[in-house]
Amino acid sequence: QITLKESGPTLVKPTQTLTLTCTFSGFSLSTSGVGVGWIRQPPGKALEWLALIYWDDDKRYSPSLKSRLTITKDTSKNQVVLTMTNMDPVDTATYYCAHLKWLPSTPYGFDYWGQGTLVTVSS
């Protein structure tokens, strides 16, 4: 059974760095074809894809946020960490991590999601 859970601060101040941790179970990020992504959703708005990390440490980022994002994995702890620098009130959102659905050589979206964590950016 695959589960994911996001953790991190609920409130950050403008210009601070946000660090979110996705702790998962039911799969290993050292297994070929496995990946974990981060997606966010501002209140009342649509989903926005942020970043993705694959089992082989290949990383992909949203171009609009690439300069501010870093995604890393710790396979021994079954965790994926997302850091976002220079936080702004417009970054207020629920942040989700999710398991990549992988069919032979092809990613197909996310088949398991965490419940999300609401991060508010305010002074």
Next chain:
Amino acid sequence: DIQMTQSPSSLSASVGDRVTITCRASQSISSYLNWYQQNPGKALKLLIYAASSLQTGVPSRFSGSGSGTDFTLTISSLQPEDFATYYCQQSYNTPWTFGQGTRVEIK
């Protein structure tokens, strides 16, 4: 970036109705199109992947079709638990992008 446009943005329907939601990509994405359901308080749920493949455990009243730039999600007979927001998402290339969502409300 590939832009995904859903229509309608919201709709009202009754239990038992047939519901269709469309999603258009700004360029061809072959069949790299996925559909999700979002219910308040619940984890997001993958319904359809690769445009028309039903995710394991998803009721057969959900179906998807299309390829290239135009895609459709159909719910054949709306059930009470289906009143939710639905999103399409392309996984053709990064950045993966989502549609703006379609809210299905009770009439």
